[in-house]
Each structure stands twice: as C-alpha cells, then as structure tokens.
Amino acid sequence: xxxxxxxxxxxxxxxxxxxxxxxxxxxxxxxxxxxxxxxxxxxxxxxxxxxxxxxxxxxxxxxxxxxxxxxxxxxxxxxxxxxxxxxxxxxxxxxxxxxxxxxxxxxxxxxxxxxxxxxxxxxxxxxxxxxxxxxxxxxxxxxxxxxxxxxxxxxxxxxxxxxxxxxxxxxxxxxxxxxxxxxxxxxxxxxxxxxxxxxxxxxxxxxxxxxxxxxxxxxxxxxxxxxxxxxxxxxxxxxxxxxxxxxxxxxxxxxxxxxxxxxxxxxxxxxxxxxxxxxxxxxxxxxxxxxxxxxxxxxxxxxxxxxxxxxxxxxxxxxxxxxxxx
Numbered sequence: 001x002x003x004x005x006x007x008x009x010x011x012x013x014x015x016x017x018x019x020x021x022x023x024x025x026x027x028x029x030x031x032x033x034x035x036x037x038x039x040x041x042x043x044x045x046x047x048x049x050x051x052x053x054x055x056x057x058x059x060x061x062x063x064x065x066x067x068x069x070x071x072x073x074x075x076x077x078x079x080x081x082x083x084x085x086x087x088x089x090x091x092x093x094x095x096x097x098x099x100x101x102x103x104x105x106x107x108x109x110x111x112x113x114x115x116x117x118x119x120x121x122x123x124x125x126x127x128x129x130x131x132x133x134x135x136x137x138x139x140x141x142x143x144x145x146x147x148x149x150x151x152x153x154x155x156x157x158x159x160x161x162x163x164x165x166x167x168x169x170x171x172x173x174x175x176x177x178x179x180x181x182x183x184x185x186x187x188x189x190x191x192x193x194x195x196x197x198x199x200x201x202x203x204x205x206x207x208x209x210x211x212x213x214x215x216x217x218x219x220x221x222x223x224x225x226x227x228x229x230x231x232x233x234x235x236x237x238x239x240x241x242x243x244x245x246x247x248x249x250x251x252x253x254x255x256x257x258x259x260x261x262x263x264x265x266x267x268x269x270x271x272x273x274x275x276x277x278x279x280x281x282x283x284x285x286x287x288x289x290x291x292x293x294x295x296x297x298x299x300x301x302x303x304x305x306x307x308x309x310x311x312x313x314x315x316x317x318x319x320x321x322x323x324x325x326x
Contacts, residue, residue, distance in 0.1 A: 004030055004128055013038055015098055016125025018118070020084070020108040025169035026130040031077065031107050038075045038103050045069040051079045057091040064094070064102040077105045084111035084118055092116040095124060132167050135272045141169070142176065149180050152188040159274050160191050166201035167272055175199065202233065206241045207278070209320070210249070214285035218324035225320055235312040236305065239319060243298040250291040252276070253283040294323060 007013050017034060019027050039046050046068045050060070060076055068074040083091065084106070095104070095117075104125070111118055121127055133141070139158050146153045165175045175198045182197045183189050205224055212221035228238050248269060255265045265280075266273040286294075301319055304310040310318070 001026075001030075001128065001130070003126060004034075007126070008033055008037055011037065013103065014124070014126040015100075015102070016095060016104045016106070016121050018084070018106045018108065018111070018121045018125065018127045019130055020106075020111045020127075021130040022109070022132055023130045023169055025173060026133075027107050028170075030128070030130070031079070031105065034105055035075060035077060038105075039071065039073055043071060046071045046074045047077070048075070049077045049079070050081065053080075053082050055081050055083075057083075057088055057094075060091065060104075061094050064098060064104070068101050072101065073103055074101055075103045075105060077107070079107040080109065081106070082108075084108050084115060087115065088117045092120040095120045098124070133169065135162070135274050138162060138167060138169070138172070138272075142172065145173075145176055146189065151180070151183065151186070154188075154190075157189060157191050157194060161194050161198065162272070162274055163278070164194060164200055164204060165198055166203055168201075171201070202228065203241065206238070206245050207282070210242065210245050211282060211285075213320060213324040214282065216324055218321065221320050221324040222317070225317065229313070235316045239298065239301070239312070239316040242316075242319065243295065246291055246294050246298070248279060249283045249286060250288065250295070252279045253286070253288055253291065256280055256283065297322065 004017075013034075019030055021027065035047065048063055055078065060078065063076055064074070066074065085108075092115075098104070106121070118127070139155070139162075142158050142161065143153065161172075161175070161179075165172060178197050179189055179193060183193055186193075205228060209221050209224040212218075212224065225238065229235065248271065251269050252265055252271075255268060260268070262273050262276040262280075265271070266276045269276075269279075271279060283291075298319060301310065301315040305312050305315050
C-alpha cells in the first residue's frame with residue numbers, strides 16, 4: 001500500500017496496476033482513488049469499466065489502441081475477470097507493447113503468480129496484494145473513523161467490536177455507520193451499544209455453536225444451526241466453517257502446549273491476536289484425540305454427501321448431534 005500511496009501523492013503512475021486479495025473495502029478504495037487520479041472524474045470518453053467473466057481480451061486490446069479523446073490518458077478498469085487464474089496469453093503479450101497513452105487497472109480476488117499475465121504486469125506495472133489487515137491497523141482505522149465523527153471509543157470497546165463483527169473492513173464500515181446513527185445523541189460509543197446494534201458475524205455464531213457442542217448443550221447448538229439455515233446459509237458452508245473451527249482449535253491446542261505465546265500462535269494460524277485467547281480457552285474443552293476424531297468424522301460425512309448417501313443438511317445435523325450429546 002505504501003507504493004500505491006506514493007504514486008497517488010506524486011501523480012507519477014505506472015501504466016498497469018493489479019490490485020488483488022480478500023479485502024474488498026481496500027480494493028474499492030484504491031480502485032476509486034486511482035481511477036480519479038489517472039483520468040479526470042466524469043471523463044466518460046476516456047474511462048472504460050469491465051466486470052465479470054466473459055470479457056473478450058481482443059475488445060480490451062482494441063480499446064487500448066484507441067487514442068484518448070482530448071486527454072493524455074485512457075484508463076481501462078477490469079474487475080473480477082478471472083484473467084489471472086486462466087491463461088490469457090493474447091493480453092499478456094499485448095501489455096508488453098502497450099501504447100504510452102493507455103492505462104490498465106485490474107482488480108481481482110485471486111491470481112496465479114506463475115501465469116503469463118501476472119508476470120507481464122509485474123514487469124511493466126505495479127502489483128499490490130490487499131489482504132486482511134492486522135489488528136493494529138484495524139484498531140487505528142476504527143479510531144480514526146470514530147474521531148472524524150466527533151465521538152470517543154475505548155480500546156476495550158474496539159476489541160469487542162472486532163470480536164463480534166470480524167475483521168472484514170467493508171462489514172466493519174457498515175457496522176460503524178449503524179453505531180454512529182444509534183449513538184447520534186451521545187459522545188461515546190460503549191460495549192453496550194455494540195452489543196445492542198451490531199450484527200454478530202457468522203464466524204462468531206460458529207464459535208458459539210462449537211462452545212455449545214463442547215459444553216454438551218445440544219439444544220443450543222441445534223438452535224444456532226437452524227438460525228443459520230434461516231439466514232440462508234448453505235449447510236455445507238456451515239459444516240465447512242465448523243470443521244475449520246475444530247481444525248484451528250487443534251492447531252491452537254498443539255501450539256499452546258508447545259509453549260508458544262498468543263502473538264506467535266496468531267502468526268502461525270492466521271488468527272488475529274484479539275481472538276487467540278478465546279480459541280485457547282475453547283481448545284481446553286477438548287482433548288487432542290477428540291479433536292482428531294471430530295475432523296475424521298467430518299471428512300467421512302463430506303464423502304457421504306458427495307456420493308449422495310446423505311443430504312448436506314442431514315450430514316451437518318448429524319455432526320452437531322453426535323458431538324453435543326451428553
């Protein structure tokens with residue numbers, strides 16, 4: 001991001017940019033900022049936008065060959081094309097000879113770094129990965145947004161907000177906007193405000209479901225499962241998240257027993273340090289042997305779904321029932 005900010009600050013731009021990664025909020029922010037900086041806002045003659053699969057590379061090449069209209073630059077924005085996961089040799093070869101007046105901005109979720117197109121962009125442009133941000137960055141960002149609203153928030157409340165809503169910046173922005181409206185007449189945002197108005201992220205509902213399983217609270221575990229189904233969450237996604245949770249618990253348990261601290265555990269598992277403590281506490285409710293058995297059963301159930309012996313809904317329910325049984 002430092003290189004992107006430097007380009008925006010100096011006004012000296014690369015001809016090709018590739019923004020990729022999980023963090024949708026940051027990709028949108030930098031896409032908009034780069035677009036407005038490279039061509040004048042509202043210049044529809046020299047700005048073109050393409051989105052989704054099925055974009056024909058030849059059309060992009062023809063457009064890039066067209067001189068800009070009363071402007072120094074022509075910008076072509078291509079989003080979620082899948083070009084960087086599939087072979088696109090025609091476009092990769094063309095970018096090497098791109099006219100000086102044409103600029104490309106690619107925005108993707110996933111890329112193949114071994115691909116010809118990725119290498120072509122790397123050779124001539126700038127590639128920036130915009131993944132999930134670390135805890136320190138998120139806290140600073142939240143504090144900045146709260147300050148701009150003329151409000152106050154304690155670090156404890158920020159930690160509670162992150163634990164409840166997750167680390168996706170786009171989702172966090174929506175939750176903060178709800179909080180700002182809810183606390184319109186107040187100077188400070190409290191834990192109670194977050195609890196009252198913010199939506200619990202699905203990963204936290206999964207966490208709570210695993211806790212109910214560990215405590216043999218079968219009724220509660222099934223209630224949470226049916227709540228997720230009512231929210232149109234696919235059963236296989238719920239099972240996938242449950243399995244991911246148990247796999248993380250096994251990793252955390254093994255690292256904890258090996259003497260690693262929270263920061264090291266977070267780095268090795270990809271968990272934010274503000275949730276590692278919760279995982280350590282939950283991992284203590286299970287034996288390592290039990291966690292391995294749970295993961296083995298999940299693999300068997302997934303095979304049963306794939307072969308048609310069980311429906312996805314029944315497989316997930318059986319999984320919850322078996323391990324929450326008193």
